[in-house]
Amino acid sequence: MLALVAATPERAAAQTRTSDHIANEWRNAKRAELQKQRDALDQQIDALDTSVPSDVEQTMAAPIPAPAPAARVVAAAPAAKKDVAPPVDPGAPPGNDEDLGKFAGLKFGVGISFTLDSGDNDRVTEASLVNGVVRVDDEDNGRARIMLESHYFFTPDWQWTGLQKGVWGVGPFVSLQPGTDNIIEAIGMGLMFGFRRSSGKESFNLGFGMIADPNTRVLGDGVFADRPLPNGETEVRFKEEMQRGFLILSSFSF
Structure with missing residues (x-):
């Protein structure tokens, strides 16, 4: 003979509270884990804003070369004056053909x-x-x-x-x-x-x-x-x- 035990309202409520409690604990744990990850990312961002890469530090530390002296400007020599043939006097004695x-x-x-x-x-x-x-x-x-x-x-x-x-x-x-x-x-x-x-x-x-x-x-x-x-x-x-x-x-x- 099987004996059937009917669930009472109090027992059902206890089971329900237990499931909600477990879900809340999981949510809280997950939230805490994500918060830690967020805090770590914030720290990295803050460190990035204030840090300077090593190659930039070396460039900043290197001495700035002095400006090159201005190129010396030498005045060009005046162009040689071309020889201009003197005008021909129309009354001058004519000569033979030049071509x-x-x-x-x-x-x-x-x-x-x-x-x-x-x-x-x-x-x-x-x-x-x-x-x-x-x-x-x-x-x-x-x-x-x-x-x-x-x-x-x-x-x-x-x-x-x-x-x-x-x-x-x-x-x-x-x-x-x-x-x-x-x-x-x-x-x-x-x-x-x-x-x-x-x-x-x-x-x-x-x-x-x-x-x-x-x-x-x-x-x-x-x-x-x-x-x-x-x-x-x-x-x-x-x-x-x-x-x-x-x-x-x-x-x-x-």
Whole structure:
């Protein structure tokens, strides 16, 4: 026979109080433990606010280097004065061209020229035979070329066409076209007029004269343009002879 013992209210209350007491003790213990941890953290924070790292202490203890002495400033030497060419007197005696070329050890100025052949025969560069008739393929009676030149200007003591004395001149000139091995291909001479651009030596010069070409290529004797070859010949013949012509020459230095 089983005996059942009913729990009384007093017994149930005792059990309940015991459980609450245990929970409170655990909470108090846990709170105390966390408080200790908090206190320890506060102490570390306070120590951190007042402490200085060792490497910073060494830096603070090291002597501060004295400031470097100011750099010495040395005044620059004055720039060398450039030589200035003296002004050219418009009335001074003129000289030869300064923009010089050399030929056979002689000094010349440089000019631009045009020559027009006035010889008895045409200058022929190329000719061919067409159905037995001589045809000129390339003629060279007019030629533009660069030439070396030398001139001398007399400066008259009077005005001319509104130009003051000393700014224009007139005089002879000699020109040549150099070849290889100091051989002259052409030579000319004539009368030149010069007009200064300013008080310097730049000018515009224009000369008129005659020119001689010692080695001008023309058709051979008995061979004529637009005619058949002489009997028994099958090729166009050429020869070289001296030809003369008119010359216009321009240079640019007084």
